[in-house]
Amino acid sequence: MRVVLSNGYRWTKIPASEVANIISLSRSLGFKAIILEVHDTTGYGEDGAACSLVQAVEYWKEIKSVLDGNEDFVIINIGNEPYGNNNYQNWVNDTKNAIKALRDAGFKHTIMVDAPNWGQDWSNTMRDNAQSIMEADPLRNLVFSIHMYGVYNTASKVEEYIKSFVDKGLPLVIGEFGHQHTDGDPDEEAIVRYAKQYKIGLFSWSWCGNSSYVGYLDMVNNWDPNNPTPWGQWYKTNAIGTK
Incomplete structure (x- = not known):
């Protein structure tokens, strides 16, 4: 499960106490791991309301006390889609610096890195620099996340x-994919098929609460697990299985 957090830059800050509750509840529900992400970085460089990875790192430091001891359970997704399509070349150094800052602060968790270009890496910036980014982590404990729309x-x-x-x-x-989007028509069948074939993780976007112009990406209606949308039903049947 991937959980959206806010560092308070764009939306209401999620305090450490609430993060602790999210971790505790997720463990009690039987999840094997959860991904926590700062959403305020979305589209940095293109969306003027977005914050930088530096500011995201400061938030992770702020809530470190409730993340310590959960290294076996919490994956830190530094920032969601941390660059748009402007100045995205800066993503490489900014990402390396963010990883170093987290490790210097004592984080030993697995770190997840989102691609630039609104997560879609059409420029192949993440793909072509992934090895050097891995080597920038002294723990070599990273996972790369591509968003497919x-x-x-x-x-x-x-x-x-x-x-x-x-x-x-x-x-x-x-780390995200959908069955349609404002920028085109993703091949969701291929995404599921190749994720299974190559045995990589797959996260659909998203449970519920999307803004109206992308409301078709909600997987359930009104937060009700017994009332799936067409997208949710498709995912349940094709990506998970009817169970």
């Missing part, structure tokens, strides 16, 4: 991107 509208594009990481022995997850 309109850029990944054919099976060949999906497989080529996944295979580029698999062939290098670098860990990749599909």
Whole structure:
């Protein structure tokens, strides 16, 4: 499960006490691991309301006390889609610096890194620099996350991107994907098929609460698990299985 947090830059800050409750509840419900992410970084450089990875790191430091001791359970997704399409080349050094800052602060958790270009890495900036980013982590405890929407509208594009990481022995997850989007029509069938074939993680976006213009990405209606949307039903049947 991937959980949206806010550092208070764009939305209401999620305090450490609430994060502790999220971790405790998730453990009690039987989850094997959860991913926590700062959402305020979304589209940095293009969206003027977004914060930087530096500011995201400060939030992680602020709530470190409730993350310590949960290294076996919590994956730290430094920032969601931390660059848009402007100045995205800066993503490489900013990501390396964020990883170093977290390790210097004593975090030993697995760190998840989102791609630039609103998470879709159409420029292949993450793909082409993934090895050097891994080497920038003294613990070598990273996982790379690609978000697949309109850029990944054919099976060949999906497989080529996944295979580029698999062939290098670098860990990749599909940290978000949908069945349609404002920027095009993703090939959701190929995304699920190749994730299974190459045995990589797969996270659909998202449970509920999307803004109206992307409301079709809600998987259930009104937060009700017994009332799936067409997208939710498709995912349940095709990605998970009817169980």
